[in-house]
Amino acid sequence: MLTNADLESLLSQPESFPFLSVYLDLGPQARASRSYETVVRKRFSELEELFEKGSKEEALFWQAVKRVWDFINNELPQTGHGAALFVAPGLDFWRSYTVAYRFETEVVLDRLPYVRPLAHVVEEHEHHLVVETRSDTASVFVVHLRAPTPVSRVAELETEVPGKTAQGGWSQRRFQWHRRDHIMRHIKRVAEALEGLYDQYNCSGIILLGQDQTIAELRKHLSRRLRDKVIAVGPERPTDSQEALLERVLPLLKFEERLEEMNTLQRIVTELERGGLASAGLEEVIAAGMQQRIDILVIGSDVEADGYECPSCGALMTATQTEGQCIYCGADAVKVKLSNALLRLAQTQGAEVEIVPPNPLLERLGGVAALLRY
Ligand SMILES: [Zn+2]
Numbered sequence: 196m197l198t199n200a201d202l203e204s205l206l207s208q209p210e211s212f213p214f215l216s217v218y219l220d221l222g223p224q225a226r227a228s229r230s231y232e233t234v235v236r237k238r239f240s241e242l243e244e245l246f247e248k249g250s251k252e253e254a255l256f257w258q259a260v261k262r263v264w265d266f267i268n269n270e271l272p273q274t275g276h277g278a279a280l281f282v283a284p285g286l287d288f289w290r291s292y293t294v295a296y297r298f299e300t301e302v303v304l305d306r307l308p309y310v311r312p313l314a315h316v317v318e319e320h321e322h323h324l325v326v327e328t329r330s331d332t333a334s335v336f337v338v339h340l341r342a343p344t345p346v347s348r349v350a351e352l353e354t355e356v357p358g359k360t361a362q363g364g365w366s367q368r369r370f371q372w373h374r375r376d377h378i379m380r381h382i383k384r385v386a387e388a389l390e391g392l393y394d395q396y397n398c399s400g401i402i403l404l405g406q407d408q409t410i411a412e413l414r415k416h417l418s419r420r421l422r423d424k425v426i427a428v429g430p431e432r433p434t435d436s437q438e439a440l441l442e443r444v445l446p447l448l449k450f451e452e453r454l455e456e457m458n459t460l461q462r463i464v465t466e467l468e469r470g471g472l473a474s475a476g477l478e479e480v481i482a483a484g485m486q487q488r489i490d491i492l493v494i495g496s497d498v499e500a501d502g503y504e505c506p507s508c509g510a511l512m513t514a515t516q517t518e519g520q521c522i523y524c525g526a527d528a529v530k531v532k533l534s535n536a537l538l539r540l541a542q543t544q545g546a547e548v549e550i551v552p553p554n555p556l557l558e559r560l561g562g563v564a565a566l567l568r569y
Pocket of ligand 1: 507
């Protein structure tokens with residue numbers, strides 16, 4: 196399962212040229228027609244032109260190409276709708292990830308891995324634990340919104356709880372205490388199970404479904420760590436189908452995610468209005484990033500601008516700032532995808548990154564904005 200740690204490990208690779216990043220669309224149609232092979236072959240022959248014949252870089256490039264074809268021909272996973280490959284022969288580096296989502300097939304040649312499509316998967320398609328608790332049973336699901344099967348049941352808990360009315364020699368009052376005791380034990384068991392499941396499925400939030408009183412009890416039994424991860428609560432499902440679960444959970448999730456993004460954007464706008472700690476627009480945000488000032492970076496998932504990076508002083512520049520020469524030191528700059536370079540820049544300074552779907556407020560800010568540290 197793909198995690199933030201995977202991304203961090205990719206982003207922490209030292210520079211090496213050539214570094215090839217290959218994304219494959221492995222959706223059912225693409226698999227049937229092997230259309231990804233055509234795209235990859237075409238890109239490789241385009242890239243080949245960039246290398247000086249007989250150079251060390253060219254030799255490394257061919258090693259990378261061979262490794263990618265090895266994967267496509269012999270190691271292509273049977274399941275999953277997308278694969279991301281990263282190879283840098285100069286570092287002896289090879290990594291492949293298979294995910295449940297489709298990528299657009301593309302090949303990017305750079306000195307560092309091109310992680311944006313993968314980062315997008317991690318960011319946008321997090322797993323959530325959904326727990327439906329009743330007085331004697333509980334169902335636990337992992338919800339993964341963009342996966343082909345968004346809901347999977349991962350645990351079913353059942354605790355024997357005596358029925359609602361007393362039988363035999365019990366007084367009704369004593370019986371109710373006895374019953375309540377069983378229910379408490381059940382809820383405690385559920386809470387304990389969640390601690391393990393949360394980590395096992397690498398979740399980023401919890402949704403609790405059930406009657407108010409049951410949820411309140413469950414919350415009490417959760418560890419503080421997990422209690423902080425509860426992002427929403429809701430009533431039980433009217434039916435037992437997984438579709439019904441998704442219908443119930445989807446608005447809670449989307450709302451939560453959008454709410455967080457809008458909060459950040461609002462904070463940025465407020466800061467901008469009072470000339471405070473925020474910046475907006477590619478040029479501004481890049482400038483702040485080069486000074487290590489980014490605290491939270493918000494970038495639209497549709498931002499696709501090309502720009503330049505200076506191999507000599509490390510500066511990033513937009514295409515409107517230069518046509519290829521570093522505006523700071525005059526060296527020849529290399530063409531890069533700015534969104535990717537910015538993402539990397541932000542992550543290397545420990546900034547939080549939010550990749551968000553296009554929205555009017557962010558568009559007004561130029562597609563990219565940031566809260567700053569100082
Ligand atoms: Zn420079």
